[in-house]
Amino acid sequence: MADSIGAEHIGLILHPANITSGDLQECYTAGARLVRMCLSVTDPDPGLRYVSEAREMGFTVCVNFTRASRLDARSLVDLSSRSAESGANAIYLADSNGSMQPGEVSRRVTLVQEVSGLDVGFHAHNNLGLALANSLAAAHAGAAWMDSSILGMGKGSGNLISEQWIAHLERHHTDPGAFDLGALLDLSAHLRDSVPESTPVLPHTDLLLGRFDLSVEHSARVSADRRSQVHVARELGRVAAA
Incomplete structure (x- = not known):
């Protein structure tokens, strides 16, 4: 590299x-x-x-x-x-x-x-x-x-999406020639088309981890039906904050 x-x-x-x-x-x-x-x-x-x-x-x-x-x-x-x-x-x-x-x-x-x-x-x-x-x-x-990462690719629901970030910088903060947004979008499309796992989704578990400030290590315990998920996550959040 x-x-x-x-x-x-x-x-x-x-x-x-x-x-x-x-x-x-x-x-x-x-x-x-x-x-x-x-x-x-x-x-x-x-x-x-x-x-x-x-x-x-x-x-x-x-x-x-x-x-x-x-x-x-x-x-x-x-x-x-x-x-x-x-x-x-x-x-x-x-x-x-x-x-x-x-x-x-x-x-x-x-x-x-x-x-x-x-x-x-x-x-x-x-x-x-x-x-x-x-x-x-x-x-x-x-x-x-x-x-940031292309497509937001990262753990769970992903990270800051590079394409959004660079588009924002071009629009509001920098010389439009400082970045090649087109090349970045080409890379984004290539990754999306060639690596199926590259585009993050938002599983309910990850949303609950964010809501109750829980780490990924709690994922396995935040399972079962949706109402149970919320109850377990809430209790784990109280314990983690104590």
């Missing part, structure tokens, strides 16, 4: 439990130049050590706050300040449960910026149909990095 499109376009998202320092070095040698490290809220130290190592190797390093909807202000402040101290270039807020609302996104982006002084990114999921609205809220609050 690095030989085909250039090392500056190659990035990795990593979990500290699954890698070693040697893996980081091999990835850099192979051509990756961006790494995003997922931090564990309960034990962020291993991830933060890798952040420092990756910066020393020459990577641009982001940290990823998974399930940001479940992080209270104190946790956000602590993780943000420690990420900055470890040498991160940017902090990503990931709406892993697809449950966040635009106002909530804006407040969290603002808080992380103020505490860390770093660029902030946002990773949307579309469980409640708010991926575009939440991404716009993040951008208006100052987020400089934004995840």
